[in-house]
Amino acid sequence: MGKGRAPCCAKVGLNRGSWTPEEDMRLIAYIQKFGHANWRALPKQAGLLRCGKSCRLRWINYLRPDLKRGNFTVEEEETLIKLHNMLGNKWSKIAACLPGRTDNEIKNVWNTHLKKRVAASAGEQKKGGAKGKKKTTCVDVPAPAPSPSPSSSTTTTTTTTTNCSSGESGEQSNSSKELEFELDKIEIPMLDLGFDLDMLLDTVTNTHCPAIPSAPTSPCSSASPPCVVDDGALLDLPEIDIVPELWSIMDGEGGAGACAETAQDNAAPCHGKGTEARAATADDDDGKEWWLEDLEKELGLWGPIEDYQHQQPDPQGCVDPLSASVDDPVSCYFQAGPARATSAVQGPEASAVLANIPMDL
DNA sequence: AAGGGCCTCAACCGCGATTCC
């Protein structure tokens, strides 16, 4: 645990609060080009007046192209309940098992909906008499994790598995057998999720969900090619000209001067442990459509999808002269969709997508 | 129609874990 923690963005006068479409676009464009090998250096490189943490959060929770949007399905909710039963508040682990959902989203859904629902149903079960021993201890009543699990948070991390098993709560300390044992006890009716409990187990123990169908491939997994849009063809992102004092302040405080250059130097950003995607590489056009449409709606850019579908023959993706003029990089990007936008960004018309990013960056 | 309360969710904060040098 480092002692020299960098100051929060608030302390150096960076932007906070809601993201503007332009900021989103900058972030997307940058990550599409260079990945996110260094979150701390990223905002400077991308010309964003945000701290790296904020950028990371925005990308992971909102801009990532492989995100699902909209309400949780019943299946997802059931899965979430089960996983929470097993893992407690390990939102990132749970998120790994719910393709397209973020830990933040899951946390919100749990806290706002499912917790109450589960508590209510648990209460009803109690009233109606605990049916069967297996439920009384395993229903979602988060219990403090007694075990000194190395990965557990010291704050209020809870787990629900402790009552059911040996007391070893950490997901990493649980053997598959133990988890299997847990799963056997879970009473929630198993829905047809397209995967079975073994898959879930695999998921839980490996913190990712290779077995779950339709899970978006993680473009940035260590097994995947590095998130370089076009290997060897990285553009030099122009230096941004925003309040240089700010960056020097940040560099000075964080001693990140050396890091500041890393993004550009990284020919293969997002390599190694990167688990967040750059842009989805899956050829899922339907997925792109909803992703695009939803994101456009979010950013107030949405128009009938047909409008640009007709124009898509243009390989650059920046096409529709009416609703997606190249003067509007945000619109252009979202109309192009994640994968398409990738090529759009790197193509000759990259300047269109990055129009608002100073080209001398 | 207006006001107030409730709910949702994006974003922030702080800290532990991990990696780098």
Place this chain on the structure above:
DNA sequence: CGGAATCGCGGTTGAGGCCCT
């Protein structure tokens, strides 16, 4: 090996929207 830098996680907050009275 130890310290620094960075990442990632989980808890919390607050603005905005929705619903009820």
